[in-house]
Structures are given as C-alpha cells and as structure tokens.
Amino acid sequence: MFPVVLAIVTALRLAGPLSPRTTSYDMTAELDDDAGVVRGSEHVRWRNSSAGTVRELAFHLYMNAFRDDDSVYWREAGERGQRSPSAPEARGGIEVTSVRMGGVDRTGAFVVEDSVGRLPLETPVPPGGTVELDLEWRTRLPRIIARAGRAGDFFAVAQWFPKLGVLTCPGPDGPAPRPCGFRAEPYHHLGEFFADFGTYDVRFTVPARFRVGATGVLVDEQAAGGRKTLHFRAEDVHDFVLAACPRFESVRAVYPDAWGEIELELLVMPEHAAFASRHLRAAAAALGELEQLGPYPYRRLTIVDVPDGARRAGSQEYPTLVFTQSHDAPEGMHAPEATTAHETAHQFFYGLLASDEIATPWLDEGLAESFTDRVLARLFGRAQTAYEVAGHRLTMLDIDRLGYRHDGAVDSPETRAFAFLHQDSYHASAYAKIALAVRTLEDDVLDPQRVVAGLRRYVERWRFAHPDAEDFVRAFDEGAGEDLHWFWNPVLFDAEPLDYLVLDVAAQPLGPAGFRSEVVLARRGGPPVPVEVDVRFADGRTVREKWTPQGSDPSRWRRFVYEGAAPVDEAVLAPAGAIALDTTRWNDGLRRLPDPQPRRRFIASLGVALLGLLGAWGR
C-alpha cells in the first residue's frame, strides 16, 4: 500500500496562532478493537503563562470514572438513584504505565486519585517557563455510559488520554502572585470538561476497515498489515476526540461564509442515511447563526451520527467534531436537527469560549441551547421549532419553559454542575433558563440586534480564553450598550422563577352612567422585565398599558382603574407574545365573566377520541 499524503497541514483557516497554546501533545496510539483498549504514548509540553511558580501538574484521567463503583462519578450517580452497571464490559479505566521527565522515570511519583493524576515537580516551573514530559498509558473503553466508550464496532474514543488540567492562576498583569495550582476536577456524574488550548499532533492506528473521524484535519494516512495509521493535526483546541466504526458512510458538504469555506463531513450509520440531509442542513444553519458572532476558525467540522446502541454518546461536543443522533422522527419532528444544532453551537460556546463546564455549566449549555432555538427558528419558523404534526405544534422554548417551570425553582444556573439536585434541575437551570432569558432579552428588553451585539462582544473578548459569569455579563452589557445587572443577577444567581399574572379583573356599577373597572397585575419572582397588558372593555374598546416594575415602581403588583360607560371584559398580558421567561401562561389573562366555549370544545375532542377508543377496544 502506498501512503496517501494530503496537502493540508493545518486545521486552521485563519492565520494562527489564535490561542495562547499553553499545551501541546504529540501522541501515538493504537486501538485494539477486540479488547476495546487504546494503548498510547504522549509527549506533553506545557508553558506556565501565569505569574506564579508551579510545583505540581494535574492530569485528567477521566476514564477512571468507570473503573469501579467507588468512583466519584458512580457515587454521585448513586445519590441520584442511578446504579452502576455490574457487567465487566461496562467497566473502563486508564492506567498510566510510564511517566518520564528529561529522561528520568517519575512513574512512582505520579499519584492517581479517582480520575485525576498529580505529578509533583522536582524543579518548579517559574512564570514563563516550560515543562516537557512523556507518558505511556493504556485506556480500557467501557460500554458507552456517558459520552465515551464502545458499542459493538462503534468507538467513541473520548476523554481517552492523560490530559492536563487548567492553571487558573492570574497572569502577569493580574493580581499579586499567590500559590498557584491546577484545576482538575474528577469526572462528575453531572458536568463536563475543562482544559487548556494547545496543539495536537496525533498518530492513531486502527484496523484498516475502520473509518475514522477526529478533531482537526487528517494530514497523512499509511496502511500496512491490515491496519492503518492516521495522522491528525489540530491547533488552538482544548481536546482531541476520535470516532471509529467500519460502517460509517461519509457525506460531505461545504459551508461558505465571509471567511472562506468550512468543510462539513457527516459520518452517518447506514441505517440512518435518510437523516443525512437533515443533519447537514442543521449544521449549516447553526454555522450561519454563529457567523454573526465571528469566524469559525477551523477548516472542518465533523458530525458523527452514533448507532442506536450508542445513544449515550450521541449528544456531545468536542472541538471540530460533534456527536449527534438520528431519532426515528418524521420530518415534522425536529429532534435530529435540534441535536445537531445544539452540538454545533457548542463549537463557539465551549470550543472557542472554553468556560469551565463544571463551575459554570450554563455558559456553554445555556448559550448553546439559545442558539439551538435560533437555528430551528431559521429552519422551521419560530412557532414550531420542536415539531409541527397534524396541526399540533411545540417550540423548543416551550419544551425549555415546561422543563424549567417543573424543575427550575431549585438551583440557580450559577451552581456547580455536580451540585445540582438532579439531571432535570441541571437541565432546567443551566440549559433552559438561559435560552429563555436570551429570548426575553430579544423580545422584551432589548432587540435581536442588540442581543447579537452583546454576544458578539463576548465572543470577541473571550475567544480562546476561559471566561466566567461576570466576564460574560460585562462583555454582553458592553456590546448591548446597557447595564443589565438588574436582569442577569436574578436570572443567574436566583432560582426563583418569573411569573407575571393577571390577579383580578372586576367591575362595579357607578350608577346609570357607567362602571368602575379594575385590573390588578402581579409579578412573582424573577427579573422585573417590562410588560404590556391589553385591557378590553365590553364596548369593544382596548387600552394598552405598560408596567415596568423597576426604578421608582419596584412593587410586585400594579392596579389599573378605569371609569367609563362599559365595564372591563378581560385583561391579557404580553399581547404581542408571552415573555419567554414567564413560567406560567395560564394566568397571563383573566376574563371578568366565564366563557365555557373553549372548555366544551376541548372536552368534546377528548370525548370523541374516547368514543373511538371504546369502539376499537370492542364491546
């Protein structure tokens, strides 16, 4: 076999370096597909970009989360009622077999605790200094449990190598030096990853029949003896992932934008081939939305469709590669598009803006969820982003709102990922609430252009860095041109949900001349977003009022009183469209007198459906 040499040697389409490139990894690894084991070695170079001296390195050894029941992952999962699978194939782990620095064997000094390995340095690294070391390891991939592993001949080779944590000490221009350390959290049941930007040069050997997708670009491919070695390169990314399966079919497309072209490759399972165009369309629409915030700097985006038995790996983001899944849904149900759109949005909110996914999960999940909504609105219209089937419809934001109103009143978004009460609370606050908040800003506080300006400023200021909540708020407000702490503080730091309601609609006769009508509005919790109300009178007249419960009127309720010839009939809040963050829509309007017609129609539809079921059941 002759080697295939490809011309592309960089994964970037913009002139680099784009990030501080604090770390670099040269890796060689081989997949034993029968055993589900990856054996590898890596040469790691790390630069101390802080103002402090570093005396210890910390590595993520994430696969140890699946080594036994005593891992942090399974202990936390157990607290939430999820039991560890006892089957041997569900076990995984990573064993670091050799650590050498400058030719000196330091394996004995490498201390592993759960899914973190620490190496005390014999010679501390001063500010600006570098350290280089060589590691060898063996990773056993578990049956797919969370984001990584194997399912038959499909391999999601993720979180598979010893990966340095992030030094969170201040830089040379930061506050006075203090003891510095690496932030390397164990793999938690809830929460994802955190690593530093750098370069990856990876040679990965697989059986020749496998098709492989990976972070970055393929530089070279060499085949020999029934196996092939693929050489990948990626710059200015903070993780490296591979997906391998002999059954992948490749579908390619190109997305043109203001900075050139992005190559899209979908690796799709043959049984899901019918979904290929849906995934690619969603990915292209997502890139189109993200383009408003700045360039996607890489040449490629690989989308990997997982087989049905690997769905726990099927909604996960990595730099320049995302895993998606093909729900067996008709065209009118947009679950496949939503998954691809969400994971593609992570290319910015995680990929470029590498916030700490453990400490501030909403910064990547919430903003990616918000962009999912935008992408689906672009594809299908705003009113039916989740589905439109037989006249029934639901939006993604409705799903978010329903989840948020059910589970969002427990934890605030600014909660560490593993500290959320449960998965639903995590999703409601870190994902749903932020998407609803961004839509509220678009519709009721700012406008879509100013929201994009805020997000663009955040991206410009913090790309290739590790922003936190305050960094986001400051940058967003700067871009939007307004101090929005009154909005962000209750949204991010409180769990109390927003609920506007019409509390009362009443009218009393004032004699033969007319009526005294009264409408009372109230707000329960949440940010004091301005709200409008339409007050309709029996003579057909409508009065639109606005209530801004801030500044000189911070009260939780507001009464409107009218005197006139006709009594008030009804009051309806937010007539132009409900406030996205408003959890409860039932109480957004109130009639003075009851109208049973809608109820009768609803009951009639249920009755006829029941009649059909009785007939089908038989007598």
Place this chain on the structure above:
Amino acid sequence: MILRSAIARVAASPRLVGLLALVDLTVVAVAAQPLSAALAYDLDRRPAALHLVSGDDASLVELVQDRPELLQLALRSAELALLVHLVLGSIVAGGLVAVLVGDDRRGLWVACREHALRMIGLGLFAWLGRALALAGLGLSVNALWPHHLDAAIALLALDIAGTSALSAVLLAYARALAVERPARPLARCLVGAFVVAARNRRASLLFLAWTAATAFGVLVAQELLAWGLSISIGGVAVSLFAAALLALVRAALDAVLLVAAGRVAVERYSSVVPIVTSTA
C-alpha cells in the same frame, strides 16, 4: 352472502342499532362530565383556554403540570367508561343477538335481562384477552420507543386492529352460542367459538377482514374528528353531530358482525359438536 343477509336483517331493526350507539354516546358523555366540571374553574375565566384548542400543546402540558389530579381524573373516567361500556354494551349485544339471531319474540328488554350476566361474563373474558395482548404489545413498543417512533406506532396500530378484530369475531361466536342455549356453560361457549372459527375458516377470515377494515375506518374517522375539534376546525355542534353519526355507523357495523357471525356459530356448531341429550 352471509354478510348481505346480516346487513338486511340489521337494516330492518334500526332501533336496535340506535340503542347500541346510544350506549356508546351515553357512556362517553357521562364519563366526560367530571373532567369538564373540574376544568370549569381553571378554564372558563382564562383567555389562554383558547390555546388548548388551537393545537398549542404547551398549554396542555402546563395544565397537567399544575393540576396532575386532572390527568388522574381523566384516566379514572376513561377506565370507568371502559368498564361501564363493557357491562352495558355486553347486555345490549346479548339482546340484539337473541332478537336478530335467535328470533326471540319476547322483545329486546326481556332478552337483554335474561342473558345479561352471561353476556357480561363473556365480555370480561374478551376484555382479559385484549388486555393481555396489549400488555405483550406494550413490552415490544417499549423496546422501540422513542427511537423508532414510526415502527412503534405502526406496531401499536396493527396490534389494536388485530386484537380487536380477532376478539370481536370470537366473542360474536361465543355470544351466539351462549344465547342459543342458556344452559350451555360459558367456558364451553368460548371453546365453541374457537371450534367454530377453526371449522369455518373462510367465513371467519371474512369476518376478521370486515371487522378490521370497518373498525379501522371508523376509528380513523373518529380520531380525525377529535383532532379537528382539538385544533378548532368546524363548530362544536356540527362536530358532535358527526360524532353521533359515526357512533351509529360503528354500531351498525358491530351489529352486522354479531348477526352474521352469530348465524354461522348457531348453524355450524351443532353440526360439528353433537349435543348430548341423554346419558346411558
């Protein structure tokens, strides 16, 4: 030929068909009342109630999240409706078989009363069979849900149609056998139904096809009507009239099956299973 003569006989007795339809409509109307009353407080003063019948499913979910007891009430009402439908439907079906198959001249009410308990007993057996079939189906659908939505729905529809048609035909045989000889044990009537089905395969297949096709057609029409109501197509009065018409059609089709299958059972069963009149 069998069906044609049954259709003629049913057409000659519209009041019996009307009674069957009335049972269905009454059961549903009564079952819906508690839910309707419980919803009055929540819906009648809220303009958002209109969203419920505009296809906005978020409103429905929100309502159920806030008032989970309403869902329980709806499910309890549906369960009760099934049970009452089983009792009343079985009694009326027994009377209909007695009058149209057994030529009972004493009138419908007398026939209904005479066979009531045995008809309910047979209905319970069929109910149990259907429930078991659905439980088995539930396990298969569970394996397909939610990742193979289309396949799960198709399997569900096929199974409901198959289970419903098969049980309807067997039950029609058994009912006729029970009415023909009130002393015949119910278990024997049930076994007899299987014997008749096995010995009269062509007729049984015809009845199965008739039941599956007509029941499926009416079911689709009814569910389309329910869907139309749920997204505000047409007026309530027109829709309810259509619902009543569909209930009548359904009752007539059921009656045709009861009569046609009943005649086959009565005519053929004695010829294959000799009746023992005396013992040595």
